[in-house]
Amino acid sequence: MSGLKSTAQEWEVSEDKQQRLAPFAFNDQSVTAGEELYNTNCISCHGNPGQGNYQQLDPIPGDPATEKIQSNSDGSIYYKIYEGKGLMPSFRNILAPDEIWEVVAYIRSFNDSYKQLVAEVQKLENVRWSEIKILLALNRENKELTATVKGLEEDKWTPVPNTGLIVAAERYFGQLQIDEEKLTDEKGMASFTYPENIKGDTLGHVKLQSMLTDQDLFGRVSTDTTFRIGMLNDAQPLNKERALWNSNKKAPLWLIISYISVVLAVWGFIFYVLFQLRKIYFAGKKETVN
Amino acid sequence: MEEEKRKSLSGENNEKTSGNPRRDFLKKFGLLGAAAATGGAAIYTGYRYEHSKGKHETVKVLTDDNRLVEIPADQVKDVTSDLKVLQTRGREGIKSRRWVMVIDLSKCRNARQCVNACQSAHQLRPYEYHINTLIMKEDQGTPPYFMPKPCQHCDNPPCVSVCPVDATFKRQDGIVLIDNERCIGCRFCIAACPYSARIFHWEKPKNAEANKDMTYDVELNVPQKKGTITKCLFSADRLREGELPYCVSACPNGVFYFGDENEDAVTNGTTKETVRLSTLLEDNGAYRLMPELGTDPRVYYLPPRNRLFDFPEDQQPGEHKDFIL
Numbered sequence: 001m002s003g004l005k006s007t008a009q010e011w012e013v014s015e016d017k018q019q020r021l022a023p024f025a026f027n028d029q030s031v032t033a034g035e036e037l038y039n040t041n042c043i044s045c046h047g048n049p050g051q052g053n054y055q056q057l058d059p060i061p062g063d064p065a066t067e068k069i070q071s072n073s074d075g076s077i078y079y080k081i082y083e084g085k086g087l088m089p090s091f092r093n094i095l096a097p098d099e100i101w102e103v104v105a106y107i108r109s110f111n112d113s114y115k116q117l118v119a120e121v122q123k124l125e126n127v128r129w130s131e132i133k134i135l136l137a138l139n140r141e142n143k144e145l146t147a148t149v150k151g152l153e154e155d156k157w158t159p160v161p162n163t164g165l166i167v168a169a170e171r172y173f174g175q176l177q178i179d180e181e182k183l184t185d186e187k188g189m190a191s192f193t194y195p196e197n198i199k200g201d202t203l204g205h206v207k208l209q210s211m212l213t214d215q216d217l218f219g220r221v222s223t224d225t226t227f228r229i230g231m232l233n234d235a236q237p238l239n240k241e242r243a244l245w246n247s248n249k250k251a252p253l254w255l256i257i258s259y260i261s262v263v264l265a266v267w268g269f270i271f272y273v274l275f276q277l278r279k280i281y282f283a284g285k286k287e288t289v290n
Numbered sequence: 291m292e293e294e295k296r297k298s299l300s301g302e303n304n305e306k307t308s309g310n311p312r313r314d315f316l317k318k319f320g321l322l323g324a325a326a327a328t329g330g331a332a333i334y335t336g337y338r339y340e341h342s343k344g345k346h347e348t349v350k351v352l353t354d355d356n357r358l359v360e361i362p363a364d365q366v367k368d369v370t371s372d373l374k375v376l377q378t379r380g381r382e383g384i385k386s387r388r389w390v391m392v393i394d395l396s397k398c399r400n401a402r403q404c405v406n407a408c409q410s411a412h413q414l415r416p417y418e419y420h421i422n423t424l425i426m427k428e429d430q431g432t433p434p435y436f437m438p439k440p441c442q443h444c445d446n447p448p449c450v451s452v453c454p455v456d457a458t459f460k461r462q463d464g465i466v467l468i469d470n471e472r473c474i475g476c477r478f479c480i481a482a483c484p485y486s487a488r489i490f491h492w493e494k495p496k497n498a499e500a501n502k503d504m505t506y507d508v509e510l511n512v513p514q515k516k517g518t519i520t521k522c523l524f525s526a527d528r529l530r531e532g533e534l535p536y537c538v539s540a541c542p543n544g545v546f547y548f549g550d551e552n553e554d555a556v557t558n559g560t561t562k563e564t565v566r567l568s569t570l571l572e573d574n575g576a577y578r579l580m581p582e583l584g585t586d587p588r589v590y591y592l593p594p595r596n597r598l599f600d601f602p603e604d605q606q607p608g609e610h611k612d613f614i615l
Binding site: 092237 | 387399445544562565
């Protein structure tokens with residue numbers, strides 16, 4: 001029916017992504033951790049590995065213990081969990097890289113012939129900088145945020161070029177990414193255009209988080225900065241206005257006035273009648289005396 | 291001098307000294323008694339202190355302002371949440387928020403995880419729904435689709451207007467709640483709701499015995515009560531803790547988005563991806579249910595366009611094979 005479904009059978013993963021390896025050796029601990037993550041995130045569609053009790057969807061999610069999934073390289077499984085496609089949701093915002101590798105470890109525990117290749121730690125040692133910091137500057141005229149990434153290299157702060165960077169605004173349930181992911185230039189700088197109509201707090205402040213995307217290489221590097229770039233949040237409480245559904249104090253004026261006047265009119269009439277009866281009574285008494 | 295002494299002893303000079311030996315004795319005895327009691331108490335306190343000194347255990351406690359402090363274990367008192375506190379904060383709601391839900395109909399495949407999560411959180415039986423997935427078919431020639439339908443939390447809620455006892459109310463953050471401590475079970479609100487979002491507890495609610503001593507939380511509507519109304523609460527208790535509602539985070543297919551309209555952002559419960567609400571609604575041609583009634587719902591639907599699944603052949607519109615009694 002949709003284009004997504006017909007192509008779902010051939011899920012191409014690029015060569016370098018396929019060859020990606022886990023940064024740690026899988027052990028009982030990672031398998032247990034992976035099982036827990038699998039049971040929360042994957043079981044509702046893929047079922048219990050080895051039991052074939054997956055959901056009958058199109059495309060079929062498949063049992064992770066079967067050849068269809070086990071024939072993938074570690075990197076491919078990682079990529080597919082990370083990116084998602086069609087019915088398979090992306091887990092990039094749900095699971096940290098290490099957690100995805102733990103799920104891979106759990107899936108691999110159903111494959112007796114599997115032998116793990118662990119990524120060499122060399123890559124990490126190649127990083128020249130012992131410490132990384134990100135500075136975010138505001139350029140109000142161009143509606144731009146400029147991030148400068150610098151690393152500490154032998155007591156000197158030098159720019160970190162060619163690394164991916166994202167900027168996101170903090171929201172109640174998550175981070176709202178601003179602009180796209182950018183690569184830093186040779187000065188270690190990258191510019192992000194922010195939308196004019198982004199919502200801020202009651203003063204227009206927006207809390208921004210700038211983060212390096214290559215977590216394998218740098219670990220989790222992020223900086224929080226707050227700028228006054230948002231629209232003021234001057235929204236009134238939804239129950240502020242007078243309305244028929246609101247509490248007694250906030251009832252519509254016409255309702256309060258008409259209600260009170262009807263009550264007064266009814267009681268007034270009753271008292272008027274009683275008063276008249278009293279008058280008749282006394283008038284009758286006077287007659288008989290005379 | 292000798293004379294005076296003699297007099298006082300014999301009790302002749304009453305004005306100068308208290309010549310009454312019995313009164314004197316009682317006075318002295320009282321003093322002695324008081325001293326003994328004080329001393330005894332002091333000794334006992336000391337004994338208690340010495341006794342407890344060795345086995346004084348401390349516990350680490352996180353304070354409101356996020357400091358980790360150590361206090362003696364015997365000073366720890368269990369705080370039971372006070373009904374009055376829960377009621378007050380439940381009526382007030384969360385400041386400067388306007389909760390909004392977006393339901394993407396193209397992704398729903400009736401996995402029923404939202405229904406199950408909701409029913410277990412709110413202690414409902416399998417046939418009592420706060421949210422239900424309906425099998426829809428608009429017309430003969432049009433394809434069927436699944437539609438999750440929670441309470442729409444209208445900005446002009448007809449159910450609240452008709453409540454005679456102020457049991458159901460709308461908060462500043464847009465959530466319509468029910469206080470079953472006030473509800474008299476008249477069911478006017480069920481009649482008034484055009485979305486059939488409310489249900490009535492005709493029988494004793496699930497786990498009624500087990501939850502007997504629980505403090506009633508208006509934001510969770512647990513324990514449920516026989517003879518009162520219940521309905522979707524947008525998981526007001528979870529929102530207070532910064533978490534997505536039960537149904538939203540339980541969905542395996544990315545159907546639900548939930549967020550704050552004031553922040554113009556909604557977060558997908560499955561992928562946890564945060565997107566701009568205005569862009570999402572505009573790009574997908576969002577709509578709301580029965581706009582002609584002027585109820586102004588806080589739930590938006592994205593049309594079932596490019597559906598991600600085939601409609602199961604064994605399920606037909608109008609049929610409900612969704613629960614086992």
